[in-house]
Amino acid sequence: NTDGGCSAAGVGCTWRGPQAQQAAHARTCPFVVLLPALLPMAARIGALEEKVEQLETKLRTYEGEDGADDRDSEEERREMEEDEKEIKERVRERMKEQERKRNEELERLQRERESLEEEERAAEERERQQSERLAQEREQLLREEQQDREEMERRTRELEQMRLLRRKLEEEDNDV
Numbered sequence: 001n002t003d004g005g006c007s008a009a010g011v012g013c014t015w016r017g018p019q020a021q022q023a024a025h026a027r028t029c030p031f032v033v034l035l036p037a038l039l040p041m042a043a044r045i046g047a048l049e050e051k052v053e054q055l056e057t058k059l060r061t062y063e064g065e066d067g068a069d070d071r072d073s074e075e076e077r078r079e080m081e082e083d084e085k086e087i088k089e090r091v092r093e094r095m096k097e098q099e100r101k102r103n104e105e106l107e108r109l110q111r112e113r114e115s116l117e118e119e120e121r122a123a124e125e126r127e128r129q130q131s132e133r134l135a136q137e138r139e140q141l142l143r144e145e146q147q148d149r150e151e152m153e154r155r156t157r158e159l160e161q162m163r164l165l166r167r168k169l170e171e172e173d174n175d176v
Contacts, residue, residue, distance in 0.1 A: 011038040030109045048091045055084045
């Protein structure tokens with residue numbers, strides 16, 4: 001049993017535990033449910049971050065050149081800074097939007113899980129009540145069966161007594 005992480009660790013799940021528990025975790029992990037939607041977004045964010053890094057590298061290169069007083073290079077630097085700000089802002093906005101959507105989906109999944117748990121509790125309660133009712137009915141049937149058996153035994157004894165009485169009477173009649 002070695003420790004491992006969730007298959008959705010790359011998109012935000014922080015669960016770590018024994019591999020034997022990984023399948024159970026994956027069945028309840030909202031990140032695993034959202035994984036098909038989050039992977040393309042994560043790839044897009046990665047590409048945008050790479051583009052930002054490239055622009056920052058390019059900017060540092062321009063800032064380090066001799067003759068940085070040149071108007072064209074100064075204008076290019078400003079444009080690149082603006083581009084960088086714009087890209088960073090877009091990345092931030094997309095990340096906020098993805099976080100909002102992920103939170104909404106997590107909340108929806110939580111509500112759904114709570115609803116399913118409530119349904120499960122209600123079903124268990126109905127099953128418990130039905131089991132109690134069946135047990136009571138069984139007990140009642142067993143009592144009735146016992147009463148019937150006792151009644152049958154009583155009647156059998158009465159019948160036997162009547163037969164004995166009849167034989168006695170027949171014997172007396174025969175003696176007379």
